[in-house]
Amino acid sequence: MKYKTKRIPFELKDFDEETGVFTGYAAGDLIESGAFAKTLEENKGRVKICWQHDPYNPIGKSIEMREDKKGLFVKGQISDTSLGKDVKILMKDGVINEYSKSTESQT
Numbered sequence: 001m002k003y004k005t006k007r008i009p010f011e012l013k014d015f016d017e018e019t020g021v022f023t024g025y026a027a028g029d030l031i032e033s034g035a036f037a038k039t040l041e042e043n044k045g046r047v048k049i050c051w052q053h054d055p056y057n058p059i060g061k062s063i064e065m066r067e068d069k070k071g072l073f074v075k076g077q078i079s080d081t082s083l084g085k086d087v088k089i090l091m092k093d094g095v096i097n098e099y100s101k102s103t104e105s106q107t
Helices: 037-042 082-092
Strands: 002-016 021-026 048-050 058-067 072-078 098-105
Touching: 002 082, 037 058, 058 082, 072 082
Parallel strands: none
Antiparallel strands: 002 021, 002 098, 021 072, 048 058, 058 072
């Protein structure tokens, strides 16, 4: 099975560089209501924030994820590792302004 990666703009609302906690909305394509419901229900508390989709390179954790009328609300925390510190600086400077997701592809 192949995976496709899709880049999605991330609307950063708040970011605390000291704690690494951020909030924002996943935006981009029109998202059908309920699109995230099953994943959020079945994987609550398991979603990690990984660098470059590498499960062996986690940089943080999700604290809260929910779907609302605007999109997918995300509250996460970047860990205080050496890579996490770099990511925090890049977020503060506006360099990291999107996230990406992998989806299964039937091709």
